[in-house]
Amino acid sequence: MNPSTANIEEAILSAILAGRIPPGTRLGEQKLADLFGVSRTRVREAMMRLETRGIVQVSARRGWFVVEPSADEAREAFQTRRVIETGLLQTVREVPPKVLASLKEHVAIERQAIETGDVSSRACLLGDFHIHLADALGNRLLTEIIRDLTARTTLISMLYQPTEKAEESSHDHEDIVAAMEAGDLAGAARLMDEHIGKVEAGLDLSAKPDPLASLRELLVPSTFSDVAPSMPHAHGAAAPHAHHHPSTKED
Amino acid sequence: MNPSTANIEEAILSAILAGRIPPGTRLGEQKLADLFGVSRTRVREAMMRLETRGIVQVSARRGWFVVEPSADEAREAFQTRRVIETGLLQTVREVPPKVLASLKEHVAIERQAIETGDVSSRACLLGDFHIHLADALGNRLLTEIIRDLTARTTLISMLYQPTEKAEESSHDHEDIVAAMEAGDLAGAARLMDEHIGKVEAGLDLSAKPDPLASLRELLVPSTFSDVAPSMPHAHGAAAPHAHHHPSTKED
DNA sequence: GCTCACAGGCTTGTATACAAGACCTGTAAG
DNA sequence: CTTACAGGTCTTGTATACAAGCCTGTGAGC
Structure with a gap:
């Protein structure tokens, strides 16, 4: 079946509600288009709708990102x-x-x-x-x-x-x-x-807005609190790309 | 200046808030595109955003309409x-x-x-x-x-x-x-x-949803709306020579 | 060794072309 | 006079092509 824009919206929103997508995740149009088997146009529609709902944000010519509220x-x-x-x-x-x-x-x-x-x-x-x-x-x-x-x-x-x-x-x-x-x-x-x-x-709102929290989220398998020491080749990682992040790569 | 989609959204929303656009008004993509001096793409974006906000609705291959809530x-x-x-x-x-x-x-x-x-x-x-x-x-x-x-x-x-x-x-x-x-x-x-x-x-929610209310609104010059608390509510005679002409905006 | 400039790739921004469908209208048959 | 049908026109739906900008990696110059 051809997913409509509503399906795409719903898929992303429910993934966020389930905590499966961390803030700051990049959502590439083409990637999503391939994933859902539709053209970029549809994905773009869904993204714009999600943007008006305050769920994602577009950064000009860089991509769509799940919001990281201040x-x-x-x-x-x-x-x-x-x-x-x-x-x-x-x-x-x-x-x-x-x-x-x-x-x-x-x-x-x-x-x-x-x-x-x-x-x-x-x-x-x-x-x-x-x-x-x-x-x-x-x-x-x-x-x-x-x-x-x-x-x-x-x-x-x-x-x-x-x-x-x-x-x-x-x-x-x-x-x-x-x-x-x-x-x-x-x-x-x-x-x-x-x-x-x-x-x-219970929140720590004085914490750094988002330096690399999202990166950590992506690399940590979620249930494991203690991080494994430097991953050998975390290069070709799982679903959403994380490898070009604006912040520094070292900590 | 090239109006962005946000401008178009805002223009329409504020016109509605001011009571200048009655419910059921058709908003043609091309018409709006010409009016704002942009391409249909931009107008379409604005319309879709307004749709997720519950202000307009699209009727497949017929056009965008200002919502007429039930x-x-x-x-x-x-x-x-x-x-x-x-x-x-x-x-x-x-x-x-x-x-x-x-x-x-x-x-x-x-x-x-x-x-x-x-x-x-x-x-x-x-x-x-x-x-x-x-x-x-x-x-x-x-x-x-x-x-x-x-x-x-x-x-x-x-x-x-x-x-x-x-x-x-x-x-x-x-x-x-x-x-x-x-x-x-x-x-x-x-x-x-x-x-x-x-x-x-104070509403009459049992009233007919919208048989020709929108037509009436369009035909009345709107600034004359203080004419009387009671409009001629004779059902048949309201629109003499207004056969089904949804797009009567040939100004 | 370090800095800076530049080129290449990748991503979105925007317009346009074409397809598909709905409505209107005119015509002809009953 | 009414009804059915077919063609035409107008509208949105969708994909695609191209333009423009950001990020990154490389290489020359100092």
Whole structure:
């Protein structure tokens, strides 16, 4: 089948949400075109759409790059999420039982992923909670907005988050759902505010914007914390090219 | 100067916010290309960006059209605005005096436009209030979102609003600012909720989606829109010699 | 050994050509 | 008088060609 631009957009966005694409990744038009079996035109369309959604950015004649939000942009993203998500909880009058059940199930899946140590899916799940919430309590429009914002905060976490606190986040989610079940929407909103605040506070926004964090991400197989000493021939590496990076090659 | 795609986007969006482009308007690629003195490629880019922002829509091989939100989409847009704008007011802790002054000034300009009967600018100003609010209390990201949403609700009003209540809206704005000045952010949020609710309630969402509303808009010279609160709503006689001519722009 | 200039390759930017489809219109048959 | 059909025109959809710029590697000059 011929993938449409929407397919390409979705593929990239969901890869970002799943934490598979680090910020700063270069997305070459021709590479993507070959990969998806379409012409550059389609890829370009998808890229431009993603650019208006704040997911990628074009650097003139250099290529498309997954955004690397600055500290200020990070703060903006978190403020925006706080506004929308607390606003949503406070606007809603009652939570249908079906929604409650669905959210509880989601939290259960989260905990399971954490307990089994399924690192690859847990980041995705933690973000998904918020998307599910918007979908269940809000509408399509709101869900889309939250989804894009979640992609952004996912990238931000990859850039600035020194330690992951997956368990704590999942507990927060649980508390929020509990407050909703008790009919205390205002309390749920407060908890949500605190939750997002906690995540934001857990970032190190004074850290260097992005000197070689993305390079490291690409070279490290993600679950391994300790880097193997100088790789023999990391030259012809995996999927996205990483070898021409503006920064210095030595550390 | 060669207008970039951003210029084209901005030109169209601001025209919509000002109420100069009614919903359902066809935007031909070639026409716009000639108008802006660029090639179709650029126009197409701008259109696709506007499409991802929910402002226009493409109908395959027929052209680009300014969106005509359905009743459901209208409700979604209003719910989203309610969520975000009340959320913003409740998230903010204090309002800087400068912001307060700026908002008061804006309301004053609104009232003036209403008193002098400046119909063309008052619709723009009423929407601008919300954008200014987001800009002053929030951040760039939030402002962008609110801007796009305001464009949408502006179009919705053109489709479904039987009577304009500019004066009432302006009063609402005044009350909201007053509550903010009194430091009662929660109260301001409640007033905002009621305000948006009032606007939404003032719509006739059971009305026909758009049989010939757009045609009527095009035929009426628009500056004469203060002719009467009630247009001749006789269904058959509205367009005497306007057979199916979608592109009547031969100026 | 170091610096600087330049050329080559690779990437996006932009325009244009052509293909495919939708709508309109005029014509002819019933 | 109504309806069906066919041709023409206008529109977007898509690919491709070429222009322009960035990055890198090389080699000469000092």
